[in-house]
Amino acid sequence: MLLEKLKESNYTVVLTGAGMSTESGLPDFRSQSGGLWQKEDPSRIASTDALNRNVEKFFEFYRYRVLGLKDCKPHIGHEILAKWEEAGIIQSIITQNVDGFHTEAGSKSVAELHGTLQKVHCQTCGREYGNETYVNEKYECVCGGKLRPSVVLFGEMLPEEALFQAAEESEKAELFIVLGSSLSVSPANQFPLIAKQNGAYLAIVNMEPTELDIYADLTIHNRKIGSLLKELDKQLKE
Numbered sequence: 001m002l003l004e005k006l007k008e009s010n011y012t013v014v015l016t017g018a019g020m021s022t023e024s025g026l027p028d029f030r031s032q033s034g035g036l037w038q039k040e041d042p043s044r045i046a047s048t049d050a051l052n053r054n055v056e057k058f059f060e061f062y063r064y065r066v067l068g069l070k071d072c073k074p075h076i077g078h079e080i081l082a083k084w085e086e087a088g089i090i091q092s093i094i095t096q097n098v099d100g101f102h103t104e105a106g107s108k109s110v111a112e113l114h115g116t117l118q119k120v121h122c123q124t125c126g127r128e129y130g131n132e133t134y135v136n137e138k139y140e141c142v143c144g145g146k147l148r149p150s151v152v153l154f155g156e157m158l159p160e161e162a163l164f165q166a167a168e169e170s171e172k173a174e175l176f177i178v179l180g181s182s183l184s185v186s187p188a189n190q191f192p193l194i195a196k197q198n199g200a201y202l203a204i205v206n207m208e209p210t211e212l213d214i215y216a217d218l219t220i221h222n223r224k225i226g227s228l229l230k231e232l233d234k235q236l237k238e
Helices: 002-008 018-022 048-053 055-070 076-087 101-105 160-172 188-197 225-237
Strands: 012-016 092-095 110-112 115-122 128-130 147-151 175-179 201-205 218-220
Touching (some): 012 160, 048 055, 076 092, 076 225, 092 160, 160 188
Parallel strands (some): 175 201, 201 218
């Protein structure tokens, strides 16, 4: 059924969540069971308050996450989505992930709701740097300001531009596909509903059932995203 919808749709939008990242080997830091995470609450370390009051822990936390990125890369699913965009099979991606793998794989139209770990910027002057600064334990801008990852911290608003882009794309969608999101976090879980309200066919692919399955036209559970997209890609060529 999803194959037919992919072929029929003139405007397909994809929303990706943590399940997309974990297939690249990235750990879900919220469920980390070792070291730092047994003693500290990530929501306290990864906050604007920590950046101002507990900066050493803040840098340690994000350096750990940046180093984790360096050990991983986009998987076949990321690559297929980029190829589909180029071929006009899908039009855009909305992502809750901060790994930057969609862009790295070649996708052009990506709304990063929570920012990206691929870049850091100065808290004072806004100057941007690559995340190698964190790998090399350099946390200070040339202006003397603190370098912070270009992600949304606890206590911050989501970027307006990405939210606007995501809402606009959701309204245009004829087919809206969710890949690897539990759809439990707002406002990301509103975009499938916006698409549905505007007449889109809603397909949800996630290992576990989601809170929005009751609104979906199609649900697929217990399937790896990469293998499913590979299978669909093969069938599209036939």
